[in-house]
Amino acid sequence: MTEVAGKTAFITGGASGLGLATARALAARGASIVLADINSDGVAAAASDLASTGARVLPITLDVTSEAGWAEAGEAARRFGPVSILFSNAGVGGGSGPFEQYDTEVWRWNYAVNAHAHLYACRTFLGEMKASGEPGHLVITSSMVAIVPPPISVAYISSKYATLGIAMALRNELAPTKVHISVLMPGMSATRIVETTRELRPVEVEVGKAAATSQAMQGVLAGGMSPARIGERVVQAIEADDYWIFTHPEWKEMAEAVTADMLAAFGPSADPDYRGDDIAGLIAANGGRMFGTKGER
Numbered sequence: 606m607t608e609v610a611g612k613t614a615f616i617t618g619g620a621s622g623l624g625l626a627t628a629r630a631l632a633a634r635g636a637s638i639v640l641a642d643i644n645s646d647g648v649a650a651a652a653s654d655l656a657s658t659g660a661r662v663l664p665i666t667l668d669v670t671s672e673a674g675w676a677e678a679g680e681a682a683r684r685f686g687p688v689s690i691l692f693s694n695a696g697v698g699g700g701s702g703p704f705e706q707y708d709t710e711v712w713r714w715n716y717a718v719n720a721h722a723h724l725y726a727c728r729t730f731l732g733e734m735k736a737s738g739e740p741g742h743l744v745i746t747s748s749m750v751a752i753v754p755p756p757i758s759v760a761y762i763s764s765k766y767a768t769l770g771i772a773m774a775l776r777n778e779l780a781p782t783k784v785h786i787s788v789l790m791p792g793m794s795a796t797r798i799v800e801t802t803r804e805l806r807p808v809e810v811e812v813g814k815a816a817a818t819s820q821a822m823q824g825v826l827a828g829g830m831s832p833a834r835i836g837e838r839v840v841q842a843i844e845a846d847d848y849w850i851f852t853h854p855e856w857k858e859m860a861e862a863v864t865a866d867m868l869a870a871f872g873p874s875a876d877p878d879y880r881g882d883d884i885a886g887l888i889a890a891n892g893g894r895m896f897g898t899k900g901e902r
């Protein structure tokens with residue numbers, strides 16, 4: 606999609622941070638914006654702020670973990686305009702502490718928001734984006750931690766790996782269509798994610814060491830990259846049909862180390878008499894493509 610002017614974008618987590626920054630950058634290029642967020646007051650305020658710049662904006666209160674909520678949001682958005690840019694971005698932090706002591710309700714909530722909601726987003730809009738025959742664009746927010754995992758929350762990191770996995774698989778599936786896909790892989794950005802996570806956490810707030818970790822993360826992220834710069838980069842990626850959106854090159858060396866570690870672990874076949882997997886047959890059986898095979902994906 607080279608031209609975003611005149612298109613309608615639906616953005617989750619649109620009340621704050623990377624979602625709102627991308628909304629501003631899209632609106633500045635003439636796109637109409639549906640801002641969806643669980644924070645009703647926040648999304649109303651963000652929408653009125655954006656509208657004061659001349660943008661066409663519709664605020665929607667949406668909990669991305671609610672399938673019924675998505676049905677209503679889909680109808681409201683359709684009345685506003687045909688969605689051709691879908692930014693599935695809402696996310697929360699995962700808390701901390703040893704994995705074996707992890708709260709199961711927090712685990713389910715973290716996965717529901719960070720990973721499962723992409724399915725609801727796509728069930729709501731992707732079918733009609735494909736069927737329109739017009740160029741469309743899906744952006745999904747993962748994180749740099751899905752390539753280089755730092756020693757923070759297992760729940761957060763693994764949900765962002767799941768998100769990257771969804772994008773990797775969808776990349777194959779969407780390749781023959783007019784809907785392009787990007788996966789946003791930010792490093793640290795100065796957003797409200799630690800605060801919103803604290804506010805939305807479904808069980809009592811963290812205490813002791815876990816609370817101190819959350820406080821420390823808030824301090825580290827405060828020095829992170831401006832969301833406005835990342836929002837601008839997301840729009841450039843939509844315009845250029847870039848799949849990977851890397852915003853923080855300082856992580857590249859560690860990404861290389863992670864990849865090198867994995868590749869170095871490839872050894873001989875576990876069965877010296879085995880002829881090797883029929884990868885072409887696998888692809889043909891699924892009627893699709895796979896990244897890196899004969900230049901296709």
Ligand SMILES: NC(=O)c1ccc[n+]([C@@H]2O[C@H](COP(=O)([O-])OP(=O)(O)OC[C@H]3O[C@@H](n4cnc5c(N)ncnc54)[C@H](O)[C@@H]3O)[C@@H](O)[C@H]2O)c1
Binds near residue numbers: 697
């Ligand atoms: N800030 C960073 O350093 C960073 C780094 C990598 C990835 N990310 C990812 O960027 C995305 C955006 O986060 P952010 O940093 O802008 O944080 P943010 O808290 O500023 O914005 C996230 C928004 O998502 C909303 N939200 C949370 N749960 C929701 C739900 N159930 N339904 C609807 N909306 C919900 C919040 O109300 C908030 O407005 C997240 O997916 C996050 O994991 C952030």
